[in-house]
Amino acid sequence: MLQHPPIGQRPSLRPCRLAGWGTYLPDEVVTFGSQTRYRIPDGMSQLDMLAAAAEDALRRADLHPDDIDCIIAACAAGVQPIPCTAALVMERVAPRAGAAAFDVNSTCTSFITAVDIASRYLAAGDYERVLIVSGDVGSRFLDAGQRESFELFSDAAAAVVLTRETGGKNAPGVLGSLQQTWPAHAHDTELRGGLSLHPAQSYADGDPSDYLFAMNGRRALLGMLAVLPDFFARFFDRVGLGLDEIDLVVPHQASRALGIAMRRIGIPRGAYVDRVAEFGNMVSSSVPFMLATSLDEGRIGPGDTVMLCGTAAGLTANALLLRL
Template sequence: MRKHPFSEQKRAVRPCRLTGWGTFLPDRVVTFGGQTRYRIPDDGTQLDMLAAAAEQALGRAGLRADDVDCVIAACAAGVQPIPCTAALVMERIAPHARAAAFDVNSTCTSFITAVDIASRYLAAGDYERVLIVSGDVGSRFLDPGHRESFELFSDAAAAVVLTREALGDDEADTPGVLGSLQQTWPAHAHDTELRGGLSLHPAQSYADGDPSDYLFAMDGRRALLGMLAVLPDFFARFSDRVGIGLDEFDLIVPHQASRALGLAMRRIGISKNAYVDRVEEFGNMVSSSVPFMLATSLDERRIGPGDTIMLCGTAAGLTANALALRL
C-alpha cells in the first residue's frame, strides 16, 4: 500500500508551557431564538479587544509586556492590511519591547496554527516567551440579509502566553505540543469567503464595484457537507501521528463553528461529554473561538496541569487543523 504523505511516526514532544491566558467579550449582547451573541459597539475596535486579552494573559503569567520576545497575531481578518496586526498590538501594549511581531492566518483555526509555530520556535530555543493574540470583529462584515451567518457570529478576543520549557527526564510528563496536523482542500475555497478589501477588490473599487464583495459570504450547506466528508480520515491520521486515541484526550476543544458541531463530532467518533460545545452561549467567535474556549475551560477547572487536550477545528479553505497539547 502506498504510504500516505501525511503518515509519519510519532514525534517527540515540543516542550513549552501555557503560563497565561486572557479573554475579552464586548458588553453588547444580542439574542437570536435563545442563542446569545456578542457584538462590539460602534466606537469599539478590534485592537482594543486584542490588547485587553493580551494584558490579561500577561498578568496571569506574571510577566510585563516587555518580557515577551515574540508576538503572534492569529486573526482571520486583521486590523488593517499593513502593518501586521501583531505590530499594532505590540505598539499598544509594549512599544519599547525588543521582540519579533508577525501574523498567522488560517482563518478560524489561526490560533492552532500559531501555537504550532510558536512551539517550534520555543523548542528550538529561538524564543523564551511568546504571546499569541486572536480575535475578530466579524459583525463588521456581516450581511443582515443572510440570516444564517448574521445570527451565528460573535465578536471576541483571547490571548495566551507560551514559555520555553526544558525537556524533563520523563518525556511523558513534559508539557508541550505532542503533534499536529493541518490540511486544506481547495475545492471548497469559496464556500466561505470575504472577497473585498485587499488586492482582488481594493477599497478604492468599492464605489463602482459590487458591495456584496465586502461582506462575508457563506454557503453553509456545501461547507458542512465538504467538512463531513473529509474529517473522519483527517482525524484518524492525526490520531496515528500523535499516537493518542481520540477517546484518550482529557478534553477536546473544537472551533465553535455552528450548531452542527455535535453532528461533526459524532461523524468523527467523539462522544458528547468529551468536547466543548458552547455555540448556543457564544456563537462562532472566528479566530478567538478555540483560545476563548481553552481559557474558559482552564478558568472553570475543567482542565489543568498534566492534562492532554486536543485543539481542533475547520476553517475557510477548506482547512482542517488539529493539535495535541499537554498542559
C-alpha cells in the same frame, strides 16, 4: 498527499508551557431565539479587544510586556492590511519589548496554527516567551440579509502566553499536530473585498456584496463531513494516542452542527466543549476563548491533555494535541 510518520517514528514532544491566558468579550448582547451573540460597540476597535486580552494573559503569566520576545497575531481578518496586526498589538501592549511580531492566518483555526508555529520556535530555543493574540469583529462584515451567518457570529478576543520549557517524559508541550487544506471548497466561505482583488477604492463602482461575508453553509458542512474522518484518523495515528487518553477536546465553535461533526469523528458528547448557543462562532478567538474558559472553570488543568481542533475557510482542517 500528506504523509504521516510510520509506526515507531512519532513526532517528538515540543516542550512549552501555557503560562497565561486572557479573554475579552463585549458587553453588548443580542439574541436570536435561544442563541446569544456578542457585538463590539461602535466606539471600540478590534485592536482594543486584542490588547485587552493580551494584557490579561500577561498578568496571569506574571510577566512584564518587555519580557515577551515574540508576538503572533492569529486573526481571520486583521486590523488593517499593512502593517501586520501583531505590530499594532506590540505598539499598544509592549512597545519596548524588542520582540519579533508577525501574523498567521488560517482563518478560524489561526490560533491552532500559531500554537504549532510558536511551539517549534520555543523548542528550538529561538524564543523564550511568545504572546499569541486572536480575535475578530465579524459583526462589521456581516450581511443582514444572509440570516444563516448574521445570526451565527460573535465578536471576541483571546490571548495566551507560551513559555520555553525543558523537556522530560511528562513535560508540558505540543505532542503533535496536523493541518490540511482542500481548495475545492475555497469559496464556500469568503470575504472578497478589501485587498488586492477588490481594493477599497473600488467599492463605489463595484458590487457591495464583495465587501460582506458570504457563506454557503450547506456546502461547507458537507465538505467538512466528507474529509474529517480520514483527517482525524491520520492525526491520531501521527500522535500515537487515542481518544481515551485525551482529557478534553476543544473544537472551533463553528455552528450548531458541531455535534454532527464530533459524532462523525467518533467523539462522544461530554468529551468536547460545545458553547455555540451561549457564544456563537467567535472566528479566530473561538478555540483560545474556549480553552481559557475551560481553564477558568476548572474543567482542565496542569498535566491534562487537550486536543485543539477545527475547520476553517479554505477548506482547512486543523488539529493539535497540547499537554498542559
